[in-house]
Amino acid sequence: MPDFLFEIGLEEVPARMIAAAEAELLRRTLALFERERLLASPAEARSYSTPRRLAVLVPGVLAQQEDISEDLLGPATKIAYKDGVPGPAAIAFAKKAGVDVGQLRIVTNPKGEYCAATSVKAGRSAAEVIAEELPKEIAAIYWAKNMYWRACRPERFVRPLRWLLALLGDHVVPVSFGGYDAGRITYGHRVLYREAPIEVTPRSYVASLTNASVMADVEGRRRTIRKSLDKVCRTAAGTRWREDHALVDKMTHMTEWPSVILGGFDPEYLSLPEEVLVTVMRDHQNYFAVEDTSGKLAPHFLAVLNTAADTAGEAIIRHGNERVLRARFNDARFFWEFDQRVSLADRVALLASVTFQKDLGSYAAKSERVRELSAKLGFQQKKSQVAVDLNALDQAALLAKTDLTTDLVKEFTELQGVVGGLYARQQGYSEAVVAAIYDQYKPVSMEDGVPRTVEGALLAIADKADTIAGLFGLGLEPTGSKDPFALRRAANGIVKILAETPVELGLGEIARAAAGDDESLVRKLEVFLAERLEFYLREVKGQAYDVVKAVLAVRTNLVRDAVARAEAVTAVRDSEDFAAVSAAFKRMKNILAQAEEKGLTSRNELDVALLKDGAELELASKAADVKPEVVKLRAGTEYRRALELIATLRPQVDAFFEAVMVMDPDAAIRDNRLALLSKVLGDFGGIADFSEIVVAG
């Protein structure tokens, strides 16, 4: 069976889009082959990509689809035939089935005699199917941003195509897309191999490209880059490069033939803040920062090249990169010094001319709101015995946005907050103020850390909550996949801060503090924040769907508490006793729900005197025994031990359902039993609604 190789040659594809497109091309190709019955067995397909190509290799493809035969039932014979002669109905049926009228059979079924035919759909050649279907799959690949390039705009793609290659074994498959007919030719590295065409076969593809200075395998390239970084870094004694997975990934997708050089810069630049130096290197130049063994920045950098230069070439390239970095550092130093001519305190007034959002006014107005909100939240901390420096918080809130007026932030927008913190330190503010300003945008993602101090956490919460409340108030809340103001990310940040810092605040309190008297806005914010808590438990904490549902079914305000309860439920859910108890709780809930539908009450006080069956007495007494300890454990947030204790009810619960019929004919006994179930659920359901837990088997 032949192997199938397909390659799309492109002008340089943006690095951020390549991995997903490569995976999608593979997925679509395999789905197509499966759908079209072109695979003999599950295929060990491979995919490849570089900035200039996407490729798939599917081994063992059937050259021809198998024929499909299908039995069709036609019209009744008494309609189809007149005196044994086929009439119009018979002829039409034969035509539809693709057979001669003479080939029609007669079958008898309970309804009578009917015409029948076996229709055979001839398999088509793989080449024909692929040529027809693959272009549709290519056209459907998702690109975050795509373009037209041909006259009359026949198709959109990420960048213009430059060639197509499609081979089934040794034969070209006539796939056409983007103005190209596929051939057997690919191209090597732009500079190292120039424009010479390379003829390949599916088997020789990877080796031929390697020979043309292209590593088609992404993981191979990633390993090469990592190894080269290690090796080249060793040439500067006592140093190591700073791990940066995102940058390794980017450079993997920006190179076809990677190599690494070590460059240096004048140590005098080390007097600039490390944050600034690293941002310049990483975000603006794609360089890896290098540090000494104590973790301090060293005056070196590593650059990943898309070429293999000789020693002379390397010297030229190193010199060029060092020159650019020097200019960048000079710029940064110029801004750093220039900005400090105006203090942060004097910059507060300048915020009046920086727009936050057109209907929400300037950053001066936002700063005032955040100041007020953070003071409110800070005061609540004091009440909850959480140590907080209210003066530092107020000062930080006042100065937080002033760095938006600095040239350094205008140049390096990703350093907003950080720069403010650094300038605040230079200008003699306390470390509490510095840290709060510095951390105000944290966490920028779910992988990012939270603010280091309570003041920072409160400022970050107030800033985010103000943004969310403001935009919700304008009706600009996120809808579906559209979230242009990144409000979900802001709310996720609030949840993460509440989960991972000592701050004691409920989601409801934040909603109320931020939305003021607007009750409907408060409600909307509560719902929005609760959704983000659910997201946090599931996506960040990895809690199962049912556990999250069970935990959130219990009224939840404090994030840390919800996390602790979810973790406890997850820890015990697989124990047999707990599973049995949750199943029993579900049953109790159902019984109570049914009783309610019938208008029966379960709200009576439990009357121990009415308990007559041994099993129900045992359950009531065991529940009464366990309850005080469970309450104590729950109050001490020792949820896991509380749940383990609840699980010890299993024998009594099992025996109860074994022996006791809740719906007793005697109404008093029945209502008392309902009251017992209601009490058990009420006493032990405060950690999670166990009835939501899905029990295996």
Next chain:
Amino acid sequence: MQTLSGKKALTFQELLFTLQRFWAERGCVLQQPYDLEVGAGTMSPDTFLRVLGPKPVRIAYAQPSRRPADGRYGENPNRLFRHTQLQVILKPPPINVQELYLESLGAIGIDLREHDLKFEEDNWEWPVGGAWGVGWQVMLDGLEITQFTYFQQCGGMDLDPICGEITYGLERIAGFLQDVDSIYDIVWAIEPDTGRKVTYGEMRLPEEEQFSSYGFDYADVPSLWKHLELYESECLGLLERARGLEKMQPQELKRFPVLGAYELALKCSQLFNLLDARGAISVTERVGVMARIRTLVIGVAKTYAAQGEALSALQLKGAA
């Protein structure tokens, strides 16, 4: 003048000659810089208006580009109030446009085998002009030397055919070729008789010093506003009269000054930049003023396209 690779580096003016000759030999008509102040080569009508409509265009020109907010009084070695772009417009772009571009680097003495070249995603956008495209910044040994764009929309209208736009940053490239750390040290020309080097600083430093202080300190804000209003109202007046375009007689249609309206709009755009650098535009005003200029620029683009269509319809009728 020698570089690390031992080659003789081009002077600033030789760099310009060489690139212009390179593109002229590949079919580009060389145009002179547009004689009005603009923020980028794209804003010259040779790009902004010629990309519209179906007519193929190949044109190249050096465009001095003014950005008042980037002025640094001549004190920063890497920033300029006014820099020079070499703009190459190829509509439709030839299939091998990237290779042509790489060849042009060879022509100015860059041997790619001893350099590291990357095309890094960089999409261009000018919201005020309703214009955007996708493309790359071309990185050579870590330095951005060119912006390469496939123009997709202009004046809010889809382009068909699209247009390839190559923008060389001449100061950057000259600094790279000559291996100098300050733009002001770039050798602009060498006097043939004496061998004396004429530097970029000698040619342009006073301009940087004075226009920085004009933009940041001296420009008279009330006058700037007044100029803006005058240019705006005249431009709007022309756009208003263009509403009757389709009813115009052939000669009136042909002579209708859309290009004049565009100059008025460009004046407004530049005045906005000056006011902005001067710190004279408040929050409440900013969005509004940008919207006003957008109205002018997009209005001109639409009128230009309509005039072009009406004229070619007339020609068709004349030929029939």
